[in-house]
Amino acid sequence: MIVLLICISFLISLFGSIVGFGGGIFIVPILIAFFGYPIELAVGSTMFSLIPSAMMSTFLNRKESNVDFKMGILLEVPTMIGVILGSLLLSYIAPKNLEIAFSVMVLLIGSSFFIKRNQDNTKLGFFDKLNHLKPRYIIKNRKKHVAYRVSLQMVLFFGMLSGTIAGLFGMGGGFMKTPIMLKVFKIPSKIATATALFMILITSVTGSISHYLQGNIQIEKTWPVMIGFTIGAFVGHKISTSISSTLLEKLIGIALLLASMIMFFNFLNH
8 A cells, every 4th residue: 555655646746746736636535536535634734744844945946047936926915815714714604605606616626728829919917907906026037038017916915815715625735836827927937836846845734744744644644645756756857857847737727627527526515
């Protein structure tokens, strides 16, 4: 069983590292359904296991100038506020009433990665117009020769949105950050995925402290997942360097479709 868990964790981390999701949303239901972990222990084990894998991904991606630390911190601060807001809303809103609607929304976002659209560079899209709201900044990555506009209002809104989702549904909001950076801020896919993994590092460290204090981290239950996640992150990075941006966006779309299916099945199990 331990070897099987390491192998599954490896495959999930490999895919999660490529698409910038980390893998938490995929491994938690597997730990509960197939390995008998209580939900608190499954979440705590996953959170702690993400630390070395996210750290490795951040280190390797930084060497290639793919991590936008400024954008990562700008998004992560309102995300943490959103997590607190989401946990408070649990007292007033039954998350299962929202879960089906949110799973449909994630399904639509994932499907959008497979829809070809005629681009008219003379017209601003919906999110382009929102990104003109002040205060706004131009973030430049000189080594990659790219720049993108970031509205502080949009950062606050979407950061809090992903955090609130995490707080309401008891899952990491990391899987929302990659599509947010791609669709809202038009950040290149490889920079978006690398920056999302950096944000997962921050979230996993702070979350692990909380779960440790609550007794939700047991080393004998955690180390197989951690080993699989760490190796998967290393191999995933090696693979991602040879993947085109077009293929990467398709994989992100597939990951979102899988995430929506997981949320839908969670809703049915309730």
